[in-house]
């Protein structure tokens with residue numbers, strides 16, 4: 019069965035097309051050499067460090083034994099978005115950071131790149147059809163809100179287990195932030211789109227340009243056996259200081275989305291850019307601007323370097339790109355010459371200081387989507403997250419499950435996938451399908467399955 | 475999903491993957507964990523009269539930074555009491571009725587063989603494997619390879635076992651012999667239901683030059699041991715194939731030796747094995763490797779449209795021929811893909827010093843009468859700045875030995891191209907038949 023593409027083809031002339039991949043696909047010889055370096059550790063710490071608990075030594079060994087299809091199967095059965103995760107995961111603080119080679123001062127295994135090799139090799143060939151056996155429909159259907167990683171993962175595991183899964187996405191593109199937010203030098207929008215096509219090939223139905231409002235929410239609750247909420251976070255928080263309104267100032271995720279998808283977005287004439295914030299979105303935006311050729315990019319953060327929530331490896335990447343950091347500075351007002359933005363006034367160590375700027379991106383966090391939640395009776399928001407049981411994905415409404423950024427407050431794609439998987443497993447169990455999708459690191463198994471032999 | 479189940483001389487197994495008789499199949503706890511991981515069968519560590527073992531017992535060679543390419547051991551048969559082993563075998567068989575449990579045996583006298591066979595079969599095991607292969611320690615006592623190297627003794631002990639046994643009897647052969655078909659044929663004559671091979675190859679793994687004692691060191695001395703692991707696979711494959719194509723060998727084969735992944739297993743099966751046994755790879759990485767073996771074999775069979783592993787068995791046996799039956803008209807020539815070449819010139823030096831001087835550097839000219847490929851073409855393909863280093867093959871001179879393709883570090887860069895389509899086949903045996911088997915330049919011409 020060939021799946022007709024529903025996603026619009028991205029127009030050319032977008033800024034993201036100018037950025038090269040930082041970690042391109044391994045050639046077979048590279049993959050083999052790296053795979054053979056893996057020690058195939060017992061109860062490997064890299065598995066524990068992966069939020070989806072992919073059996074990393076097994077998939078790497080399968081690359082080494084020329085069982086690449088099996089490697090992809092091992093990855094995808096634990097993480098159905100293993101292809102995008104291989105490119106976007108902060109592996110330095112996850113699997114790769116836990117590799118035992120770090121203790122020997124030997125370069126750790128490049129798990130992400132091997133994962134990409136296995137998944138992208140298989141997903142682009144007809145062998146992808148042999149990954150999973152189709153299962154019979156069990157006569158149940160689930161609606162999923164938002165086509166981001168959380169919903170896509172949940173829908174895929176439901177579909178693989180015979181549940182009809184339909185995803186409702188308000189924007190014109192499926193994929194969520196994988197399509198609209200990921201730094202292009204990690205993964206371009208096409209990469210996210212190809213993965214969505216794979217998810218659809220598993221039987222998942224995606225409806226784009228379908229905002230779930232009060233009316234649709236009611237309909238979903240009435241006609242589906244369960245509903246999954248994966249709406250992610252809301253729009254960028256604004257910096258409410260003087261001069262914010264007008265051109266030249268944008269929310270970072272909004273600008274990133276336009277940089278990735280809208281060919282009308284340009285950086286022509288931008289000589290100096292300032293990014294306000296200390297998280298990974300700020301670091302991404304700064305690196306993107308620098309790599310796109312903006313000569314001067316400055317990150318302004320109100321606290322100290324040590325207090326930045328952005329990863330050290332992203333900070334190092336930004337420094338490598340020539341990004342300048344100003345710590346302990348608070349933005350006071352935007353400076354404009356008429357309509358035109360010319361700079362940002364910050365309070366320096368003891369006096370005010372003006373940074374010249376043609377473009378200022380604000381990356382101080384995203385709002386929460388409380389409005390959507392209000393359409394689902396019984397579902398509550400606590401501390402900015404949808405409230406419920408983290409072990410099962412259940413919310414206060416027995417029919418409604420949740421996962422992803424809206425559920426965890428904003429983490430990584432890989433966490434969204436795991437939470438989507440947890441919810442899928444809970445739903446399946448409530449439908450009477452006893453599956454184990456959620457793996458525990460193998461500390462005891464399979465060694466605990468066998469009872470000791472009685473010695474009489 | 476292909477059907478992996480097999481039936482070897484009446485021994486049924488859900489898949490062809492068995493643990494070889496060795497430390498991984500030493501105890502009930504281990505064998506059950508192995509079955510839980512997916513192994514289809516196990517040949518229990520050899521039972522016999524209790525022995526003592528030494529410390530240390532193992533030595534290994536690595537290759538190019540990878541450990542345990544070859545493993546050597548001076549361990550004897552089981553050092554656990556017979557009663558304990560038998561009780562555990564019975565328990566394993568009770569808990570895993572559909573897995574293959576085979577008991578490996580090694581004793582001396584006819585009475586001992588009768589007793590141990592009866593007591594073994596009382597456990598409910600699926601079959602027996604007589605260990606005529608161990609090349610160290612036990613052979614000094616007239617057992618193991620001391621039997622395997624004497625076809626008539628082997629035949630006689632086999633026939634004793636057949637006299638007493640109710641379950642299938644497999645004979646485990648030693649590779650420490652000139653022609654493996656001799657003991658193989660003797661075993662079949664003795665009534666063997668199947669053959670297992672290879673056991674380990676007599677070896678000294680190395681010398682501790684500080685202590686001036688061979689490895690593995692046992693105090694002030696050492697002894698020769700048995701060699702196994704990935705390094706022995708080619709030897710084992712040949713021996714399996716030699717038996718598989720011998721018309722006198724009418725019984726199924728269990729292939730052993732250096733099996734590490736599904737591809738090795740597929741090769742053993744294609745050359746005539748019904749089941750495959752694994753020791754070193756499990757000692758290195760644990761029982762869990764079987765998941766990849768099962769999956770890889772399954773996907774391979776699916777990709778070839780084979781519904782059962784039995785369709786793969788012997789698939790390559792007809793193509794294993796004597797030298798005299800090879801087609802002398804078949805000719806391949808090395809071809810370098812200038813786009814892929816990275817200019818290491820390993821092929822050049824290999825052919826220059828180790829083969830037939832047919833590969834040349836860009837500025838060298840062909841010998842008179844021969845031609846070089848068009849240089850501008852390969853120049854254009856050379857993307858990097860600096861010296862142009864892509865060598866070229868004088869196809870007239872190239873004898874088609876494969877050496878350059880073997881040394882080339884770039885996958886798919888040197889291909890051996892078949893250049894003689896349509897040329898009639900002619901073998902050396904054909905020439906003998908025609909009386910044209912004389913090559914000028916020898917003693918008599």
Ligand SMILES: Cc1cc2nc3c(=O)[nH]c(=O)nc-3n(C[C@H](O)[C@H](O)[C@H](O)COP(=O)(O)OP(=O)(O)OC[C@H]3O[C@@H](n4cnc5c(N)ncnc54)[C@H](O)[C@@H]3O)c2cc1C
Pocket residue numbers: 106107108163164165166167168169186187188189192193194195196199200201204228229230231248249250251271274298299302387390421422423424428429430431432434
């Ligand atoms: C700039 C940026 C860079 C990032 N980089 C990385 C990275 O490199 N690596 C990494 O692992 N993580 C990264 N993340 C985090 C990661 O993208 C998120 O954790 C992940 O996408 C969360 O998945 P989700 O499914 O919960 O939500 P999202 O990906 O946000 O998807 C939610 C979807 O729901 C839709 N939606 C919302 N409301 C409705 C509604 N009412 N009706 C219908 N549809 C609706 C939205 O349009 C969206 O498509 C980054 C985040 C940002 C902002």
Ligand SMILES: Cc1cc2nc3c(=O)[nH]c(=O)nc-3n(C[C@H](O)[C@H](O)[C@H](O)COP(=O)(O)O)c2cc1C
Pocket residue numbers: 494495496497519520545546547549550551552578605607608646672673674701702703704706730731732733751752753754755
């Ligand atoms: C430590 C060790 C002990 C072994 N003990 C036995 C034995 O008791 N009986 C036997 O038949 N073979 C024994 N073998 C040989 C293996 O069963 C097997 O034939 C050999 O190792 C080749 O397979 P491999 O390359 O997969 O290791 C032993 C091998 C090793 C390494």
Ligand code: SF4
Pocket residue numbers: 055056057058059062063064065074075078116117118119127129
């Ligand atoms: S910790 Fe490192 S070496 Fe060990 S299995 Fe994981 S990737 Fe391989």
Ligand code: SF4
Pocket residue numbers: none
């Ligand atoms: S492997 Fe086990 S038995 Fe052998 S030396 Fe190490 S600890 Fe001792």
Ligand code: SF4
Pocket residue numbers: 810814815816817818819820821822863864865878881882883884887888
């Ligand atoms: S060995 Fe291969 S890569 Fe090296 S020079 Fe020869 S053809 Fe080129």
